[in-house]
């Protein structure tokens with residue numbers, strides 16, 4: 001295996017190799033992200049960074065049914081689907097009822113954040129924390145004793161409450177192992193049937209979100225398809241509602257309008273078939289219920305009596321995650337991807353500014369602000385196009401009736417103003433100490449085949465089965481600025497079986513190749529962690545890539561090393577670090593039945609695992 005510890009990969013050569021094959025960007029290096037960072041001086045500095053950022057030996061690919069880690073690392077399962085996290089909840093059994101599930105960890109773990117508690121002296125408690133973890137969707141075939149073939153009303157309710165957010169206290173024992181404290185008064189489930197969601201911002205009370213059950217248009221039942229996450233500087237948790245459309249359905253021949261179709265709503269949905277049991281999911285009877293999903297939701301994880309807030313100012317789409325940072329002028333900036341082929345990357349800038357030590361004020365920052373969609377020009381420059389009523393043609397004459405309409409149908413507005421359609425924007429991550437922002441573009445089978453998805457420099461492959469990672473830097477290092485420079489950080493590919501652009505960029509080798517980058521996060525030292533959700537068949541164009549995995553990258557030099565490989569069938573998603581960076585929590589979503597560590601009674605269970613170094617050192621160092 002090649003060890004790249006002492007080799008540096010100049011970022012510009014990554015970019016040039018990726019794009020020169022198509023001769024798309026002729027002058028990207030002059031305008032793109034590297035020039036906004038200060039060009040060569042930043043890259044020169046990074047040559048030494050590369051060696052100290054990643055101190056582990058990269059691991060080979062694997063098709064085994066077990067988690068693989070570098071030597072000197074081990075893992076433990078922290079919590080799996082069905083484990084009780086609320087006092088009094090029963091142990092996991094496939095025959096658990098909806099009530100049982102409402103006190104247990106939900107299905108299909110995804111984005112997560114850790115919030116350390118305070119010690120009595122007022123400092124951070126390194127050994128006690130609250131975790132907030134998303135449960136994205138359900139595996140019907142494993143959730144019921146009848147594999148979903150004979151659904152009762154309680155079975156439907158069980159599926160609904162297996163979605164949402166899990167909040168629970170964790171404690172680290174003397175051996176360094178984290179354990180769930182299932183009796184903590186801080187624990188709660190904010191699930192798909194919880195009557196604890198309040199809408200805030202411009203859409204609140206608008207006719208588009210009024211329903212028979214809620215004439216106020218502000219009190220929402222549940223959160224669904226909780227995919228990635230965010231963690232605010234003021235200590236709240238963000239959960240992101242992604243493929244909400246799949247839960248809705250309607251009798252045959254129910255007419256659906258263009259707005260509904262723009263969000264993928266259909267008569268059958270994703271075959272959850274909740275609507276015959278739960279009226280609110282019936283599009284024919286309650287068309288506005290679907291407008292109450294697809295939002296960014298802010299939760300105070302330390303106050304179990306608090307309501308969760310659906311932040312309408314940040315727009316409605318298939319939210320993957322939310323990367324939150326503060327601009328130099330104090331405005332909170334939230335970068336967000338809309339995970340669907342040909343959709344867009346968005347940015348929200350708060351109206352008010354962050355105030356140190358005023359949590360109540362900061363908790364209102366996401367109520368009001370400006371939403372933008374990204375345009376990536378072929379020359380490496382980019383701009384944020386404002387999605388505000390009256391601006392950029394978003395007027396009644398063009399069908400945009402008011403700001404609430406623009407936010408509920410943000411996709412339609414972004415497309416209208418000429419934002420760049422992307423290869424499925426998944427997670428966005430902001431570097432902890434520089435203005436760099438990264439976004440995974442997981443894959444796209446059809447780019448170039450549809451009029452609305454032309455091939456462009458930011459999405460240079462006509463068919464993109466491997467995905468890529470884009471990077472941008474705002475003008476003047478100011479995240480509230482309207483212009484930015486961008487470049488491509490990595491084009492995933494297969495240098496063994498493919499040639500040209502499909503082989504991948506220069507920082508992709510036979511030793512670190514992967515497909516479908518999805519989860520993305522920085523640790524406090526600036527290591528970029530990449531998680532995959534892709535083809536794990538290890539054959540054809542994906543031969544040699546193995547199971548889904550997690551990689552670590554130097555965000556400046558472009559070095560990428562494989563850190564973890566998951567068990568068969570799973571996707572690796574969700575990532576949070578304990579404050580001391582000595583425990584890394586990740587999610588193993590939808591593993592197969594053969595992974596022994598979370599299987600019970602023949603049922604595979606998604607699980608959060610805690611990864612530590614045998615010597616207790618900093619993860620990745």
Ligand code: FEO
Pocket residue numbers: 136227228242320339426
């Ligand atoms: Fe929930 Fe786009 O992944």
Ligand code: CA
Pocket residue numbers: 227228320426518519533573
């Ligand atoms: Ca994802």
Ligand code: CA
Pocket residue numbers: 426442518533
């Ligand atoms: Ca994905």
